[in-house]
Amino acid sequence: MSHLDHTPSTPGKFKIDKSPYYSRTRWHSSVAKLTLWSSLFVALIFLFFYRSPSSSSNNPPSSDPSRRYLASANWGGAAWEKRVRTSARIRSRNGFSVLVTGAAGFVGTHVSSALKRRGDGVLGIDNFNDYYDPTLKRARQALLERSGVFIVEGDINDVALLKKLFDIVPFTHVMHLAAQAGVRYAMQNPGSYVHSNIAGFVSLLEVCKDANPQPAIVWASSSSVYGLNTKVPFSEKDRTDQPASLYAATKKAGEEIAHTYNHIYGLSLTGLRFFTVFGPWGRPDMAYFFFTKDILKGKSIPIFEAANHGTVARDFTYIDDIVKGCLGSLDTAEKSTGSGGKKKGPAQLRVFNLGNTSPVPVTDLVSILERLLKVKAKRNVMKLPRNGDVPYTHANISYAQKEFGYKPTTDLQTGLKKFVRWYLSYYGDKKAVAR
C-alpha cells in the first residue's frame, strides 16, 4: 500500500507526521498537486477554445458543431488558394477587391452579390455557426457561389487565416459584417457577443493594420447604440453612452475600438448604424420573420407594448436600401494612411445612420403581414420585457444623404411583400406552414 493511500480526501484536516517518509510524501503530493492543477489548466484552456462561441455572422448555442473547425481549420492548399484568388479578382476598371466578413449572413449575402454584380472582386468569410438555421446560410452560400463569390469557412478570430488571406490578396476594402446579432439573445449567451463583436473585431483590425497596403474598412454598428436616448430622430451626434443591452454595448465598444485603430494606425474606418434591416433571405431570429412563420402555423405571436400601453415602433429598413448605403460608404471611403503597422497621417473616421426615416408600430407590421399572408394573427400583446429592447427607433439620415446621396426608397409594406413572396417560395407554401 502506498503512503499516499493514507492521505484523507479532505484537505486541511490532515496533519502530516514528521516521519522519515515526510519529505518524500510532501514531494509526491506536490507532484500530484502540480499534475492535478496542470490538468485542470489544460482542461480549462480546452474548454475555452472548444466551447467559446465562434465569431462571424452570428454565434451559436454551446452545442454548435461548426465551432469544431476552431480546433481543426479546414483551409489551405493550392486549390483553395486558387479559389480565393479567383473570387477576389477585380473585373471592372477602378474596381475594388473586398473581403466581406459574415458573407453567408443576411446583409453579407446581399452586399457580396451587389459588389460582384458591378465587377468588384469579392471574397467572403463566414463560420456558418448555428445561432440560426445554418441551412439558410448554406443556401445563401450556394446563391453566391453561382455568381462567383467564394466563402472561406473560418472564424474572424483566426488571425492565421486572416493573415493568409491578406498574403494571397491585397484587399483594397474590408466590409465587416460578421457579428453576433440579436438584442435579446445577449441575455442567454453574453460571451458570444464579446467573442464576436469585440475580440473578433480586434483580431480583424490587428491583421488590417499590419497589411500592406492597409485596406479601408466599413463595418456594421447598430441603431441599438442609441439605447435609452429619447431625442428623436436619432442623429449621429446624439449621445450613445446608455446602451440598453449587452449587444448594444458591444457595438458601441466597436465604435470606440474603431477610433483607437484609426488614431494609432491610420486605418480608414466607417461604422454603419443599421436600423432593423428586413427583406428576402433575412434572419429567422427577427420579429418580421418569425411572426410570418408563426402566423402561418396559427401560433400566437408576442407583441410588445411600452409602458401605459405605449406604442413600440421601429424604423424598419429594407435590405436594398441598406446595400446602397454599404456601397456608398465603400465608394466614399478614403484610403488608410498607415503602412507596416505605422500611421503616416490622419485617416478617415466616420459613423453613419442607415435607416428609413419613418418608424412603424409593431402592431402595423403585424397587420401588413396578416393582409399579405391572408391569415389572421393570434396576437398576444404583452409588456415590453426587460431584455434589452428599446421602445422606439427613428433615424436621421442627413449625413449619409450628404456624403453619398443615401435615400431609402422602399417602405415597410412594399418590402414585406417582397419578403413574403421570397418566404413562400423558399420554404414552399406547405413547408412554410409546417416549420
Ligand SMILES: O=C(O)[C@H]1O[C@H](OP(=O)(O)OP(=O)(O)OC[C@H]2O[C@@H](n3ccc(=O)[nH]c3=O)[C@H](O)[C@@H]2O)[C@H](O)[C@@H](O)[C@@H]1O
Ligand atoms: O436596428 C438594429 O440595430 C437592430 O435591429 C434588430 O433589432 P430589433 O429592432 O429589436 O428587431 P426585432 O428583434 O426584429 O424586433 C422588431 C420589433 O418587434 C418587437 N418584438 C420583437 C420580438 C417579439 O417577440 N415581439 C415583439 O413585439 C421588438 O420590440 C421590436 O420593436 C436586429 O435584430 C439587431 O441585430 C439590430 O442590430
